[in-house]
Amino acid sequence: MTPHREAVVSWVVVLAAAVAAWGLAAATLPLPEYYLPPPTAVLAALGDLVAKGILPTYVAESLRRMLLAALLGLAVGVPAGLLLGMSRRVADFFYPLLNFFQSVSGIAWLPLLLVWFGFGERTILVAVNYTVLFPVIFNALLGVRSVPPIYVNALRTLGAPRWRIVRDVLVPGALPSIATGMRLGLAYGWRALIAAEMLVGAHGLGSAS
Amino acid sequence: MTAKIAVQGLGHEYVNPFTRERVLALDGLTLDVADGEFLTVVGPSGCGKTTLLNILAGLIPPTRGAVLVDGRPVTGPGRDRGVVFQEFAILPWRTVERNIAHGLEIQGVPKVERAAAVRRFVELIGLAGFEKKYPHELSGGMRQRVAVARTLAANPEVMLMDEPFASVDAQTRITLQEELNAIAQATRKTILFVTHNVEEAVFLGDRCCVLARRPGRVKALVPVDIPRARRTWKLFTSDPAFGAMKDRVLRLVREEVEGGGGDG
Ligand SMILES: Nc1ncnc2c1ncn2[C@@H]1O[C@H](COP(=O)(O)OP(=O)(O)OP(=O)(O)O)[C@@H](O)[C@H]1O
Ligand SMILES: [Mg+2]
Numbered sequence: 001m002t003p004h005r006e007a008v009v010s011w012v013v014v015l016a017a018a019v020a021a022w023g024l025a026a027a028t029l030p031l032p033e034y035y036l037p038p039p040t041a042v043l044a045a046l047g048d049l050v051a052k053g054i055l056p057t058y059v060a061e062s063l064r065r066m067l068l069a070a071l072l073g074l075a076v077g078v079p080a081g082l083l084l085g086m087s088r089r090v091a092d093f094f095y096p097l098l099n100f101f102q103s104v105s106g107i108a109w110l111p112l113l114l115v116w117f118g119f120g121e122r123t124i125l126v127a128v129n130y131t132v133l134f135p136v137i138f139n140a141l142l143g144v145r146s147v148p149p150i151y152v153n154a155l156r157t158l159g160a161p162r163w164r165i166v167r168d169v170l171v172p173g174a175l176p177s178i179a180t181g182m183r184l185g186l187a188y189g190w191r192a193l194i195a196a197e198m199l200v201g202a203h204g205l206g207s208a209s
Numbered sequence: 210m211t212a213k214i215a216v217q218g219l220g221h222e223y224v225n226p227f228t229r230e231r232v233l234a235l236d237g238l239t240l241d242v243a244d245g246e247f248l249t250v251v252g253p254s255g256c257g258k259t260t261l262l263n264i265l266a267g268l269i270p271p272t273r274g275a276v277l278v279d280g281r282p283v284t285g286p287g288r289d290r291g292v293v294f295q296e297f298a299i300l301p302w303r304t305v306e307r308n309i310a311h312g313l314e315i316q317g318v319p320k321v322e323r324a325a326a327v328r329r330f331v332e333l334i335g336l337a338g339f340e341k342k343y344p345h346e347l348s349g350g351m352r353q354r355v356a357v358a359r360t361l362a363a364n365p366e367v368m369l370m371d372e373p374f375a376s377v378d379a380q381t382r383i384t385l386q387e388e389l390n391a392i393a394q395a396t397r398k399t400i401l402f403v404t405h406n407v408e409e410a411v412f413l414g415d416r417c418c419v420l421a422r423r424p425g426r427v428k429a430l431v432p433v434d435i436p437r438a439r440r441t442w443k444l445f446t447s448d449p450a451f452g453a454m455k456d457r458v459l460r461l462v463r464e465e466v467e468g469g470g471g472d473g
Contacts, residue, residue, distance in 0.1 A: 153268050154298040158312040158363055159288025168311070172302045 062193060062205040065124060069132040069189050070182070077133045077185070078178055081140020082171065091145055102138040106131035106192035110199055119200050127196040132189035139181025143174025213279065213367065213399045214242040214265065220273030220424070221260050234260040236424035238274070245397035249410035251458065252420030252428075253466045258403045259295055261425065262369045265401065266292045278367065288316070291365030293373040295403075299344055299356050305331065306340040308355050312363025330358040333388055335381060350377040354385065361392065370402045374409065383442050386412060394437045407459045412445055417454075419461045429461050 019039050026038035033041070049055040084098075085091050106113070106127035117123040151169045160168070197206025219238040224231050234257040242248050250258055263269045265276055267286040276283045278290065291312075299308045307314075309330050310323040318326075331337050334354040336347075344352050357373050374382045386409060393400060393413075404410050410417045414433050421428040433454055435445070445451050 150294055150296055150298045151300055153266075153286070154292070154294060154300075155311075155315075156268070156286040157266050157288070157290065157292040158315050158359075159286075160315045164315060169300065172300070175302075 058205050058207065062197065065128055065193055065204065066186070066190060068125070069128045069193075070186060072129050073132045073136040073182060073185050077136030077181070078140050081137040081178075081181070082144055082166075082174060084137070085141035085144025085174070086166070086170065088145070091141055094141065098134060098138040098141065101130075102134035105188055107195045110196060113196075114199065121200075124193065124196040124200055124204070128189050128193045131192035132185040135185040135188060136178075136181040139177045139184065140174060143177025143181075144170050146177060147173030211244060211280075212241040212277075213244040213246070214240075214401070215277040215280075216240040216242075216261075216265075216274070217277070218274035219261070219264065219271055219276065221257065221264060221269070222272045233424040235264075235271075236273075236426060238420075238426050240418065240427055240430075242399060242401060245399055247393050247400045247402065247413060247415045248418055249414035249416075250401060250403045250418045250420060251405065251407060251410045251462055252425060253422045253462070254405070256420045256423050256465070257425030258420065259371055261420075262292065262371050262401065262403060265367075265369055266290055268292075288312070288363060289365055290367045290369060291360040291363050293353075293356050293360050293368070293370040295371040295375075297344070297349075297352050297356070299352060299359060301344050304341050304343055305336060305347070305355050308344070309358045309362050311359055316363070326362045330362050333361075334358045335384065350381065353377060354381075357385070365398075367399045368401070370400065372403055372405060375405070382409075387441060389413065390437060390440050407462060408455055411451065411455045411458055412440060412442070417458050419458060419465070422465045428465060431458055431461070 023039050026033075026036045029036065046055070084094050109130070110123070110127060113123045113126055117126055147170055151173065152165055155165050155169055193204070194206040197204035199206075201207050217239055219235055220233070221235040222231055222233050238257075238261065250261070252258055260269070264271045265278075265283065267283045267290065300311070303311065306327045309327050313323045313326055327340065331340055334357060336351060336354060336358075339347065339351070344355070347355070353373060353376055357370070360368060360370075374385055377385060389400075390413065392398070402410075402413055404413075411431075411433055415437075417431045417433060418427060419429045419431065420426065431454065435448065435450065439445070439448075
């Protein structure tokens with residue numbers, strides 16, 4: 001077996017065991033069904049949501065919101081982070097601010113967002129885009145700052161103009177960090193999206209309950 | 210001959226921005242380098258050799274004194290002064306050939322000419338067949354050779370080289386030294402070459418500049434009166450004048466290293 005297939009098989013076994021334990025607990029423990037519904041009931045509900053076409057449209061809704069946030073992150077977050085990272089003084093100034101916002105998820109702002117933007121699409125979009133954007137900006141900035149100055153100096157002594165240093169050194173040097181920022185942003189963003197959808201109750205995966 | 214590079218009363222003090230600690234790296238360094246001269250620089254570790262090169266390159270402004278190139282004060286880096294850095298400074302995300310051609314690319318040299326230059330210089334540094342490799346696939350010595358080729362290919366008037374052959378094996382080192390010699394002879398570039406290797410300094414230099422331990426000043430300038438055409442290792446090592454000169458420079462350096470204190 002290849003290492004990859006081995007991992008897949010292990011996970012199937014673990015998953016099956018977990019579902020079996022859940023089923024056993026639901027069947028034997030003296031609890032009301034709403035407290036711990038058995039796997040079969042959850043599966044039936046899932047089948048129902050799919051059959052009525054609710055789940056597919058909700059998934060599509062959520063994915064659309066996520067995609068929008070991802071595009072915004074790429075189109076606005078990455079350039080903003082790169083730009084702020086280019087000067088050490090500017091970067092030093094914005095660092096604490098960006099670090100604060102990137103570590104406070106949109107979920108934490110939801111109570112306030114609901115007051116400001118109401119129970120609707122706008123609250124969801126603000127929460128998700130905010131949550132995606134800040135890790136992206138923050139990591140793009142860190143990426144630029146982490147490029148060894150000697151690479152920049154090498155290009156300067158080759159007579160490179162500023163734009164060339166940006167294109168040939170700063171952007172490629174920041175790329176790994178930009179990828180990290182996008183990955184974190186999307187992971188955090190997804191959770192914020194589900195949370196916002198649950199609270200707002202508009203269409204979307206979080207409201208499918 | 211007019212001075213290509215004039216260093217006048219150069220001093221440099223580093224100030225740690227956090228601790229306010231001060232390090233005087235250079236103090237009162239005065240030196241003229243003639244047009245087309247090959248000047249080698251030796252001195253104890255930490256005496257300010259890299260600092261001097263960085264100032265000449267225009268990468269750091271000196272805190273005292275001035276540096277003139279062609280009679281004009283240096284205000285920043287320029288492609289007239291190429292640098293081979295002591296640390297690895299080729300770009301890890303560019304292949305060998307794209308690193309070597311980088312200077313030419315910046316100068317807007319057409320692709321065909323760039324390819325020709327790459328062919329010539331990979332041959333010269335003994336890396337033919339490695340054109341498509343990335344730096345992480347090369348040994349330390351190979352990477353340093355790519356850095357040398359990048360600077361040579363950009364064809365600057367002045368070359369500032371900071372221990373470029375330090376991590377190259379003895380055999381390749383000899384080849385590179387002889388090649389650099391041939392280039393110096395053919396192009397009459399002005400070269401400032403920092404090294405820890407006294408033998409190398411005497412073999413390559415028209416003059417060898419010995420720096421005093423920190424703060425760096427010129428301790429001695431030793432002329433090496435052996436014609437460039439005779440500088441092959443074979444001829445050179447059999448010449449008794451070479452041995453005498455090497456001993457003289459070595460003695461000067463050791464006085465500085467053993468003179469107590471310093472980073473040597
Ligand atoms: N950026 C810096 N900030 C503070 N001190 C520095 C800095 N760079 C160098 N120094 C100090 O200045 C002195 C000279 O350093 P430099 O790198 O020029 O020495 P060097 O002659 O090139 O040494 P080596 O032969 O080991 O390369 C050293 O004492 C070093 O600690
Ligand atoms: Mg040095």
